[in-house]
Amino acid sequence: MSVDDLIANAALLWIVAAILLGAAELAIPGVFLVFLAIAAAITGLAVFALPALTLPLQLLAFAVWSVVSILIGRRWYHDYPVATEDPMLNDRGARMIGEVVTVVEAITDGEGRVQVGDGVWSALGPDAAVGTKLRVAGMRGGKLVVEAQVALR
Numbered sequence: 001m002s003v004d005d006l007i008a009n010a011a012l013l014w015i016v017a018a019i020l021l022g023a024a025e026l027a028i029p030g031v032f033l034v035f036l037a038i039a040a041a042i043t044g045l046a047v048f049a050l051p052a053l054t055l056p057l058q059l060l061a062f063a064v065w066s067v068v069s070i071l072i073g074r075r076w077y078h079d080y081p082v083a084t085e086d087p088m089l090n091d092r093g094a095r096m097i098g099e100v101v102t103v104v105e106a107i108t109d110g111e112g113r114v115q116v117g118d119g120v121w122s123a124l125g126p127d128a129a130v131g132t133k134l135r136v137a138g139m140r141g142g143k144l145v146v147e148a149q150v151a152l153r
Contacts, residue, residue, distance in 0.1 A: 031073070135147055
């Protein structure tokens with residue numbers, strides 16, 4: 001296939017690029033390639049409607065439509081955020097708030113280590129002996145902030 005053949009089929013190439021970008025978005029989800037796929041499809045339609053568009057103009061159109069579609073997509077996701085069943089999925093510290101932990105290295109001068117599940121975390125809180133049960137109150141600088149457990153009545 002010669003360069004002249006490619007230029008003659010530029011609209012088809014842009015549509016194929018759009019399909020490949022859309023398929024890549026499905027295979028590697030990240031909500032980004034879909035906007036480039038939209039830009040490639042629009043560019044393909046423009047080249048189909050205006051076959052005299054030169055390659056530099058096609059690339060410029062693709063770049064412009066890429067920026068436009070990304071900006072529209074960002075605005076869309078800002079105005080209509082994706083609902084999730086677990087909003088703290090990637091916030092381990094926030095997920096641990098309220099959990100009861102066991103001191104495994106005495107907390108002295110406000111610092112020690114506690115066991116959370118099968119892991120051990122650095123902790124900040126009131127002085128406590130090994131084996132003391134404390135409740136996670138938050139996170140600060142990658143360390144759990146713990147407090148005395150409130151007795152239930």
